[in-house]
Amino acid sequence: MKNIFLLILSTMILNLSCKKQVILANGETNSVAVETFDIERIEPKNWWIGFKNSHLQLLVKHPNISEATPSISYKGVSIEKVHKADSPNYLFLDLNIDKNVLPGKFNITFKQENKNDLVHTFELKSREKSGEDFVGFNSSDAIYLITPDRFANGDTLNDINTNLLEKTIDRENDYGRHGGDIKGITNRLDYISDMGFTAIWPCPLLTNDMQESSYHGYAMTDFYQVDPRFGTLDEYIELSKKGQEKGIKLIMDQVANHCGIKHWWMKDLPFKDWINYQKNYEDNIDNWNWEKTKFSNHKRTVNQDTYASEIDKKGMTDGWFVESMPDLNQRNRFMAKYLIQNSIWWIETLNLGGIRQDTYPYPDKNFMANWAGAIMTEYPNFNIVGEEWSTNPLLIAYWQDEHKNKDGYDSNLRSTMDFAMQTNIVQALNEDESWDKGLVKMYEGLANDFAYTKPEDILIFPDNHDMSRVFTQLKGDIANTKMALSTILTLPRTPQIYYGTEILMNDFEKPGDHGLIRTDFPGGWKGDIVNAFTGDGLTGEQKDMQSFLKKVLNYRKDSKAIHEGKTIHFAPFIGTYFLFRVLDNEIVVLILNKNENPITIDLKRYSEIGLDDKTLKNIITDEDFIWGDNIELKEKGVIFLSTKK
Numbered sequence: 223m224k225n226i227f228l229l230i231l232s233t234m235i236l237n238l239s240c241k242k243q244v245i246l247a248n249g250e251t252n253s254v255a256v257e258t259f260d261i262e263r264i265e266p267k268n269w270w271i272g273f274k275n276s277h278l279q280l281l282v283k284h285p286n287i288s289e290a291t292p293s294i295s296y297k298g299v300s301i302e303k304v305h306k307a308d309s310p311n312y313l314f315l316d317l318n319i320d321k322n323v324l325p326g327k328f329n330i331t332f333k334q335e336n337k338n339d340l341v342h343t344f345e346l347k348s349r350e351k352s353g354e355d356f357v358g359f360n361s362s363d364a365i366y367l368i369t370p371d372r373f374a375n376g377d378t379l380n381d382i383n384t385n386l387l388e389k390t391i392d393r394e395n396d397y398g399r400h401g402g403d404i405k406g407i408t409n410r411l412d413y414i415s416d417m418g419f420t421a422i423w424p425c426p427l428l429t430n431d432m433q434e435s436s437y438h439g440y441a442m443t444d445f446y447q448v449d450p451r452f453g454t455l456d457e458y459i460e461l462s463k464k465g466q467e468k469g470i471k472l473i474m475d476q477v478a479n480h481c482g483i484k485h486w487w488m489k490d491l492p493f494k495d496w497i498n499y500q501k502n503y504e505d506n507i508d509n510w511n512w513e514k515t516k517f518s519n520h521k522r523t524v525n526q527d528t529y530a531s532e533i534d535k536k537g538m539t540d541g542w543f544v545e546s547m548p549d550l551n552q553r554n555r556f557m558a559k560y561l562i563q564n565s566i567w568w569i570e571t572l573n574l575g576g577i578r579q580d581t582y583p584y585p586d587k588n589f590m591a592n593w594a595g596a597i598m599t600e601y602p603n604f605n606i607v608g609e610e611w612s613t614n615p616l617l618i619a620y621w622q623d624e625h626k627n628k629d630g631y632d633s634n635l636r637s638t639m640d641f642a643m644q645t646n647i648v649q650a651l652n653e654d655e656s657w658d659k660g661l662v663k664m665y666e667g668l669a670n671d672f673a674y675t676k677p678e679d680i681l682i683f684p685d686n687h688d689m690s691r692v693f694t695q696l697k698g699d700i701a702n703t704k705m706a707l708s709t710i711l712t713l714p715r716t717p718q719i720y721y722g723t724e725i726l727m728n729d730f731e732k733p734g735d736h737g738l739i740r741t742d743f744p745g746g747w748k749g750d751i752v753n754a755f756t757g758d759g760l761t762g763e764q765k766d767m768q769s770f771l772k773k774v775l776n777y778r779k780d781s782k783a784i785h786e787g788k789t790i791h792f793a794p795f796i797g798t799y800f801l802f803r804v805l806d807n808e809i810v811v812l813i814l815n816k817n818e819n820p821i822t823i824d825l826k827r828y829s830e831i832g833l834d835d836k837t838l839k840n841i842i843t844d845e846d847f848i849w850g851d852n853i854e855l856k857e858k859g860v861i862f863l864s865t866k867k
Contacts, residue, residue, distance in 0.1 A: 258329065260340040261287070263486075265446055265560070266567045268345040271323050273566075274353070274600055277302075279559045280344075281492075282313040282332075290332035290340065298323025299346070305556070307492040314492075314556050319346070349570065356569065358605025358636075359421045359471050359576040361678040362785040364711065364775050365718040366419040368407060369687050370427060370452055371437035373721055374746030376405030383450045387433045387484065393747070396737025399437045404453035406746060408461045413755050415468040417724065417768075418775025422465060423473040423578055425687060427452045431484050432546065438687075438740070439475070440580060441482030441547050445564050455571070462572045471575025473607075474568055478561050478593060479584040480547040488548065496557060498540035498549040518542050518549075522583040522612065526620050528628070539586055552589035561589075562596045569601065582608030582621065582638070587631065594623075594634035607637035607681045607716075611688075613645045618680070619673040640682045640715060643667050647684075647709055648695045651702040655816045661794035664814075668713065668791060668801075678786065682715035684723060687740055691720070693728045700726070700763060701859040704770055705814045708860045711778050712803060712812045714789045724771045725754045725764040770842060774862065777841045781866070783808040790831065798823055798855065802831050809833060811863040815855040822854050838863040 263283040282292075288310045294301055298320035305314040315330075325348045332340040359365060375381070381391045381401040392398040407424060414422060426439030429449040439449070448455050462472040481488075487496070494500060518541020524530040525538075542549045552558050565577060577597070582590065594606055610621050619625050621638045646667030653660035671677040684692035684706050696702040703726070710717050721727075722743055729738040744760075745753030752759030760768070778784050787805030797817040803810040809831065815821070825833075833849040840847060841862040847853075855861070 257327065257343040258341040259343060261332070261342040264342055264344065266563055267446055268347060269319070270347050270349045270570055271319065271325055272349050275596070276319050276321060278317045278319055279556070279563065280315040280317065281560060282315060283311060284340065286310050287313050287332065290334045293331050293333065294328060296326070296328035299328065308494050309490055309492050311490055312492040350573065353600045354603060356601040357575065357603045359473060359716060360605060361714070361716045363420045363471065363716060364418060364778060365421040365423050365473065365716070366414050367686060367718050367720045368422060368424045369438070369721070369740045370404065370407060370424045371400050371402040372740045373402045373743050374406030374410050375401040376403055376409045377453065380451055380453060386431045386451070388436045393742060396735065397435045399451065400742055402746060403451065404457045404461050408457070408464055410755060411464055411468050411470060415470060417772050418779050419719070420469055420779060421471040421473055421575060423475060423718065426475045426477065427458060430482055432482050440477055442477060443482045443485040446567070459572060462574070466573070472572060473576040473578055474572060474574050475578045475580065476565060476568070477580040478550065478552065478590070479581045480543045480549050483546045483548055493554055493556065495551050495554050498551050499542070503548065523617065525583050525587050526617060538584065543581060543584060550585070552586040558589050558592065562593050565593065565597055566600060569597070569604070576604065577606045579606060579608045582610055591631070591633050598634055605636050607639060608635050610638045611641050613642045615642045615670040615673045618642055622675050622679070624675045637679045637681050637716065640680045642670070643682055643713070644684065647706050648692070651696055651705055655797045660816065661797070661799045661814065664709070664799060665791060665794055671714070678714045678716065680715050681718055682710050682713055683718040683720070684710055685720050686718070687720065688736065689739070690733050691728045691739060692723060693726045694730055694733050698728070698730070700767065703767070705860045707771060708774060708812060708862055709814065711774050712784060712801060712810065724768045725760060726767050773842055777864065781808065781810060783810050792828060795823070795827070796821065800828055804831070807865065809865045811838065813855070813861040815858055815861070817855065818858050820854060820856045822852050824852050825849060826851065836865055838865055839867060
């Protein structure tokens with residue numbers, strides 16, 4: 223009797239150790255074995271309930287997994303189809319997730335002949351909020367662009383990771399890693415908020431396990447892993463949460479066009495067409511020579527050009543971006559699904575306020591429309607900005623959602639980047655002002671807004687991580703730099719400012735050099751003699767620019783006229799340009815003056831705005847100005863006025 227009792231007891235203990243009951247909201251239970259992770263890799267790593275799209279596709283990577291038969295026993299989740307890849311080490315599982323399924327963990331069992339079953343635990347989570355509640359950045363925001371490795375080092379313990387290829391920290395090397403990280407950004411959110419920014423866009427923070435120049439983040443070797451030299455996933459989530467507490471949205475920099483050549487799948491590609499020119503790569507993998515094997519160009523206009531040759535189209539869409547970044551083939555339906563789900567996974571995981579998509583015109587454009595469409599269907603109030611490096615407004619407009627394109631193409635993309643207006647502003651301020659030919663470029667550039675479906679959704683900027691600092695572009699002219707920044711922050715646009723622009727960071731030594739453009743932000747490292755976060759060690763000119771930008775940004779933060787008001791501008795007149803933003807009782811006046819000597823301007827020319835005898839406040843000096851018959855402009859520079867007290 224005693225032995226029988228012990229047998230029963232041991233069986234009960236064994237069952238309890240192997241199983242646990244998950245109590246569901248309706249009182250039912252789902253049993254799941256103790257969490258087991260036998261499979262080398264399953265992506266996405268988890269998912270959520272409550273999406274409009276009930277389908278999920280899992281990438282399963284494990285030696286000879288194609289020989290296994292997968293099964294799931296979880297109420298509301300079913301396997302619709304199992305796809306084998308060209309490589310025996312992959313399976314792709316199509317799951318259907320019922321709209322009434324409850325959150326929980328369940329096991330996916332992979333039955334193998336003459337071998338032990340493989341088991342992997344997968345989790346369906348509850349969503350923290352509905353898709354409609356994900357509000358993306360818009361024209362009311364001012365975005366702070368950060369190169370994380372060069373901004374602030376918040377945790378020196380993660381500077382070097384011996385498991386990754388690039389193992390050194392060298393702040394003297396412009397193309398080496400310097401140690402900036404996620405915690406460094408989180409620690410400086412007060413500074414970012416106080417400056418007046420309402421969103422941050424860090425360059426990619428995912429793993430770049432490359433042998434050199436891995437700091438910039440655009441050669442990803444794992445689309446689901448935070449680079450450990452930047453921190454952890456928990457720290458990335460913390461950055462988002464603490465940012466939101468301060469009214470700062472997090473924009474994620476993503477790359478759908480390419481990966482890094484050291485990406486984990488490059489040693490065992492699932493399909494024969496997973497990347498573009500794959501056979502060419504695989505035939506030469508042991509003696510890879512870019513010059514002999516590349517078939518690429520950067521002729522982005524083939525996306526719109528009705529006369530473009532097929533070879534030019536293929537060279538742009540299929541060609542590798544650079545030698546070290548294989549071009550992903552989004553026409554492979556499994557790759558397409560992988561990229562779409564990856565973006566959605568990060569939106570949910572980080573509670574994102576937007577996505578910036580790198581090299582937008584380079585992937586297959588029909589895929590990009592589907593990608594953006596899938597995201598905007600789930601998150602109708604979200605926002606995505608695509609990088610289109612073109613100074614032609616027609617090309618920029620082509621990519622914006624609802625633009626009436628001749629070929630019928632609709633991108634589903636709310637925002638593109640305004641390289642055209644950025645160029646116009648710099649050229650307008652740099653050129654001689656005889657016959658107003660300089661400022662006319664700015665005036666006529668803004669006049670092109672008729673081409674855009676929603677100009678306010680276009681992203682404008684003075685500079686970014688891929689171009690010379692605006693202070694360099696404007697030849698070290700502080701007055702011109704202030705005029706450029708003021709214009710960008712007043713236009714009917716969504717503005718972005720690159721870190722360090724506020725303290726006149728420059729690349730005079732080697733204009734356009736990427737490593738120098740992405741210089742360390744002073745004060746971000748222990749022992750820095752100059753600290754831009756506190757102002758210690760900054761020159762008078764740097765402090766003045768920082769204060770100037772802070773005043774403009776903080777005014778803009780609460781200015782409905784700038785966010786959504788009517789825009790009225792007047793043709794340049796004897797070296798001056800007047801631009802007005804008007805909404806109800808708030809009128810914002812931007813006056814640019816390129817005259818070195820004092821000049822008086824007759825204000826009757828601007829009477830249609832309705833400012834006669836009104837008192838306006840100078841946003842920079844806090845002085846009052848009564849709008850009378852004329853205004854004396856004593857020196858070159860910008861005057862920023864508002865009727866709002």
